[in-house]
Amino acid sequence: PRKNLTTSNHLRHVESMAHLPSGAGRITRLNALILGDALASEEDDLVFPSEVLSTQAHVSSPQKYLEMYQRSVHDPSGFWSDIASEFYWREKWGQQVYHENFDVRKGKIKIEWFKGGMTNICYNCLDRNIESGKGDKTAIYWEGNEPGLDSSMTYNQLLARVCQLANYLKDVGVHKGDAVVIYLPMLMELPIAMLACARIGAIHSVVFAGFSAESLAQRIIDCRPKVVITCNAVRRGSKIIYLKEIVDSALLESAQKGIVTDVCLTYENESAMKKEMTKWTKGRDIWWQDVILKYPVTCDVEWVDAEDPLFLLYTSGSTGKPKGVLHTTGGYMVYTATTFKYAFDYKPTDIYWCTADCGWITGHSYVTYGPLLNGATVVVFEGAPNYPDVGRCWDIVDKYKVSIFYTAPTLVRSLMREGDEHVSRYSRKSLRVLGSVGEPINPSAWRWFFNVIGDARCPISDTWWQTETGGFMITPLPGAWPQKPGSATFPFFGVQPVIVDEKGVEIEGECSGYLCVKSSWPGAFRTLHGDHERYETTYFSAFPGYYFSGDGCSRDKDGYYWLTGRVDDVINVSGHRIGTAEVESALVSHPQCAEAAVVGVEHEVKGQGIYAFVTIVEGVPYSDDLRKSLVMVVRNQRLTRYIGHQVFQRREVGK
Numbered sequence: 001p002r003k004n005l006t007t008s009n010h011l012r013h014v015e016s017m018a019h020l021p022s023g024a025g026r027i028t029r030l031n032a033l034i035l036g037d038a039l040a041s042e043e044d045d046l047v048f049p050s051e052v053l054s055t056q057a058h059v060s061s062p063q064k065y066l067e068m069y070q071r072s073v074h075d076p077s078g079f080w081s082d083i084a085s086e087f088y089w090r091e092k093w094g095q096q097v098y099h100e101n102f103d104v105r106k107g108k109i110k111i112e113w114f115k116g117g118m119t120n121i122c123y124n125c126l127d128r129n130i131e132s133g134k135g136d137k138t139a140i141y142w143e144g145n146e147p148g149l150d151s152s153m154t155y156n157q158l159l160a161r162v163c164q165l166a167n168y169l170k171d172v173g174v175h176k177g178d179a180v181v182i183y184l185p186m187l188m189e190l191p192i193a194m195l196a197c198a199r200i201g202a203i204h205s206v207v208f209a210g211f212s213a214e215s216l217a218q219r220i221i222d223c224r225p226k227v228v229i230t231c232n233a234v235r236r237g238s239k240i241i242y243l244k245e246i247v248d249s250a251l252l253e254s255a256q257k258g259i260v261t262d263v264c265l266t267y268e269n270e271s272a273m274k275k276e277m278t279k280w281t282k283g284r285d286i287w288w289q290d291v292i293l294k295y296p297v298t299c300d301v302e303w304v305d306a307e308d309p310l311f312l313l314y315t316s317g318s319t320g321k322p323k324g325v326l327h328t329t330g331g332y333m334v335y336t337a338t339t340f341k342y343a344f345d346y347k348p349t350d351i352y353w354c355t356a357d358c359g360w361i362t363g364h365s366y367v368t369y370g371p372l373l374n375g376a377t378v379v380v381f382e383g384a385p386n387y388p389d390v391g392r393c394w395d396i397v398d399k400y401k402v403s404i405f406y407t408a409p410t411l412v413r414s415l416m417r418e419g420d421e422h423v424s425r426y427s428r429k430s431l432r433v434l435g436s437v438g439e440p441i442n443p444s445a446w447r448w449f450f451n452v453i454g455d456a457r458c459p460i461s462d463t464w465w466q467t468e469t470g471g472f473m474i475t476p477l478p479g480a481w482p483q484k485p486g487s488a489t490f491p492f493f494g495v496q497p498v499i500v501d502e503k504g505v506e507i508e509g510e511c512s513g514y515l516c517v518k519s520s521w522p523g524a525f526r527t528l529h530g531d532h533e534r535y536e537t538t539y540f541s542a543f544p545g546y547y548f549s550g551d552g553c554s555r556d557k558d559g560y561y562w563l564t565g566r567v568d569d570v571i572n573v574s575g576h577r578i579g580t581a582e583v584e585s586a587l588v589s590h591p592q593c594a595e596a597a598v599v600g601v602e603h604e605v606k607g608q609g610i611y612a613f614v615t616i617v618e619g620v621p622y623s624d625d626l627r628k629s630l631v632m633v634v635r636n637q638r639l640t641r642y643i644g645h646q647v648f649q650r651r652e653v654g655k
């Protein structure tokens, strides 16, 4: 018996894995669900997709999933090359579709997909879609911070803008393999800059434009870019952030360490700040608007090997130094496009909005590449979700008729506190599929998201993945199977998750332990920039033979996966990874702080908050001012402002 898309009143509280009952293994159990014999007893846990949604879905049943999943793990070469063939390859890959050594005991860790294949991800996002008739389709709807300030761009227009910038970058000496640092807010120029780099084979390194000068300098020093792309300022909510000044300090700091960047291309973000007010370093700084428009609107593509680097993205680890996660071209392209298509059940008529900033992996894979590879229309939002009021998201959803809305639990929880009335005054009837990412979504937030935002109509794709994985790893496929609030459900095609105990032994069936993956998938990162050894020790040495995610996880008797959070020295605050060591080193840089130890604490809205134990220098009295200045030292060394998944806080909650 199938229920409609409504949650049952008797939903069991599955807040913690300890409450889950025991039972059989994963796929076997899913088979049982298919056969229907588990439904009577499990009904209360399960939220079924509607017949209408299921019938039209790319994967319309557990059987269909099982067929595809089995093929993807038993014949990965066949499965992925069939999908890869839908893209444009200048030259096809070699005989071996993939090559992997996943076991440190057998030598160097190595992952390659489609090696020898020559392609270009920018070509596949733009030219290929234009050639298939999507030139006049809207690629990007841009919504500014101020309601009423907006614009849009078709695929044809986007290609022209990308080509102009690509030509400029070539002109100032950026070649294939060179790094370009992008420090921009959510303007259309951000995806344009990423695509322009990809077009000419340059490696982009987007730094979240909320990071401090120090964090930016650290990244500049590590990847030594030829060009830094930024803008003078941005308005978020009622605040103005002067990004160019942050870049100036970062460039000064990196120059003092011997890393000199020749060009700082600066976009004049007129609505936030006029050109004339911007501090300028002659010879180095160039106004985007002064030069880019003079360049031709076509630009030859640099064909690159599937294994040539596409981008670097820094992420926090358990030591103070951020890790430069490196993704390559071909596998990442195939993987982000495929995961986007299936996990959101994407249809050409969809309007898609992901609230993440391109400064994070979510913005790379699911604002820029995944959607554009599918020829989708993407909403890019510059502002804050509580400005001018807390209904802004639904105002945007109604304005653009957004059908797929992808966000983070922390935003869901903050909106939930504001009350249903801010949601119900908007129609939201265009919504079809919802998505969640970045941290575990607690069942009560899941239900609110489902019942209030989605009017109990829209399935939620709770996508578990990481900067390192490039794309979704464990995720619902809307329409394929019933959901359980708070569970990321089942592995994506080609992903073989395993749960291991502390000795690294795989545990079967219903269990909890450390989440690992046992073989490579096309979107996997290939190394850490300049430190392959750290790549091997961090991810492949804890449990030899496996990729270790750093997350704890349990599997219930139906085989559903439940992510429980980090098990290493990483704290997840509002979906953002923060290394405890990073915070500790910031604290001890304070002249009055002798020692520091940092842990995560549960936080009602942010998932986790940061709690610091400090030993103060002998003779210094503890005071509230000292506490505040310790907080400031942490804030200044890492974040200039706190945006990311666009979290806001109006009241003090908890600690």
Ligand code: PRX
Binding pocket: 315, 361, 362, 436, 437, 438, 439, 440, 441, 462, 463, 464, 465, 466, 467, 468, 488, 549, 550, 551, 563, 564, 565, 566, 572, 575, 576, 577
């Ligand atoms: O702990 C997991 C959590 O976020 C971590 C990855 O963070 P980052 O590399 O910044 O990427 C965030 C966006 C993919 C993971 O190790 N995480 C991410 N998604 C989920 C999650 N935890 C539970 N459920 C999720 N859906």
